[in-house]
Amino acid sequence: MVEEASQAEDSVHVRDFGASADDPGDQAGAIREAIDYAITHRRSKVIFDAGTYTLTSAVTNEGTANRDWSSNHLFIGGCSGLTLEGQCDAEGNPATILEGYNGGENQVYLPSILWVSHCDDFALRNVKLTRSLPYSSAGVITDKGGHYVVVEVFEGNPVVDGMACYCANRFDLTSGTLVGESVTYGTGAGTNWYRTGSSSGRAMRLDSSEVARQVAVGEGLSWHFGSLTDFQLQFEHCSRLTIDNIHTSSANGFAMQTECCSDVKAARVVFKPEGSLLFTAPRDAWKIYKCSGDFTITDMHVEGVRMDGQNMHSTFLVLKRVIGRRTAVFHAKWNYAPLKRHTGFEFWIGTDTARRTVDTWRHDGYRNGVNVYTVSFTDDLPDNVSVGTNAVPQCWSLSSYSLDGGQFRNVAGCGHVVRYDNVRISSVTYANLMNQAIFIGCEYPGFHEAGHPKNVHIRGCSFDNCGYTPRMGAVGAIGINADGFDGPYMDGIVIEDCLFRHLDTGTDISDAKRVTLRRNRYEDVRTRYRLDDNTTSDLVFEDD
The missing domain is CATH 2.40.10.170 (Thrombin, subunit H)
Structure with missing residues (x-):
């Protein structure tokens, strides 16, 4: 009892400041008051009830260099030892939902749901993040001609006259799998959707010969309001960060970014669409940018993002x-x-x-x-x-990165982009990825994304229907390439005990030395290895 009383005295509950779950009115101001009180009075925990907290109002982060990112529903800066903690349902999933605003405008910056800056020993637990309206929509293609497409939007998804068509992707609705290359990218379709007559009121038409050329009646189609470089959940300059049981079901821009952070522990991190949505976000799920120290992740699920599941780079x-x-x-x-x-x-x-x-x-x-x-x-x-x-x-640059357990599915990009040393990826399944499931190497032309990885170990993973669209000079389930350089820049890559299925190419290797493949299995793989003899050396193949 004494311990429970002590914990209660060290906590702040958002409801005591007027924040009410499942109230459709704006709860952001009351939550900000609770967080400010906890920081001022040195309380270590801010607690949320189960339910949905509607976030409409925003504050301006004056310390952001890019003014496009300065609007935040919730901003926390310069504190230490603070935890934001939601509730869980009977299955252990987050039952606390932070629902950010989306007014249904095309290609505009939205307030981040949570922006955390210069906070050491910060923890975020048991929270789901989403948007209302959802940032994407989806439906089944019911008609097409040479210059148009008609889609019946799935129940529960946005039907917005004039909605743009950014980062559109096709789906086989029987298997629920991503099909082919993206239909539109970051520049959109150049024209917008509009309602057309149907008894359901959910039919939308897009007048685009380019889109019509790529799709078929009966396929599923997903698209987004925009594709801007925006961040729904941002951590910057935070040391000893904990991210536990955090789910994202709809996001604008990047769903999450850790920038200039060090020593991060994460578990049960999920990016996955819900209901009738097919996509979660038009950009990366989780970007690790200019971070240092050790990143340790267990159980990560990424589904339905355009670009990469996790891009880690300097x-x-x-x-x-x-x-x-x-x-x-x-x-x-x-x-x-x-x-x-x-x-x-x-x-x-x-x-x-x-x-x-x-x-x-x-x-x-x-x-x-x-x-x-x-x-x-x-x-x-x-x-x-x-x-x-x-x-x-x-x-x-990270000292080390490890991911143990996870699933990357229906990603219109890469699963992992590895540009750091000392990386361990184990027991992860990758299925239906447009680009490589794992790309190892820099991307220099145009981007200068560093570096040249050393000591990368991939073990016990499975790769199914990945890498059918080339990117960064590589193809296949695993691509190893120093894009923009020629020569054995990367060193010490081990791929072992993995399963490769339904692929044109298993592993594409260039610009590396001391690469070992051992005890891997192959089913319906046309080419196990694709090698550049001019830029590789000391390769060892000991597969079954």
């Missing part, structure tokens, strides 16, 4: 000017991220590497589409560095 720093024996200027694409004193720096000189340690650094601003850094090292720059040499800082 960004190459490109040397632009040497200004002393130990100092150089570097450019980096995309978002600003701080460097750290004493962090390691890995320079790539051809396929060789040299390491240095940062002594001092400064950010010289964002100019002409790149962030400019001046970095001084504790020792002289490596020999043979020159303008254009690429480097990756250790503080932007």
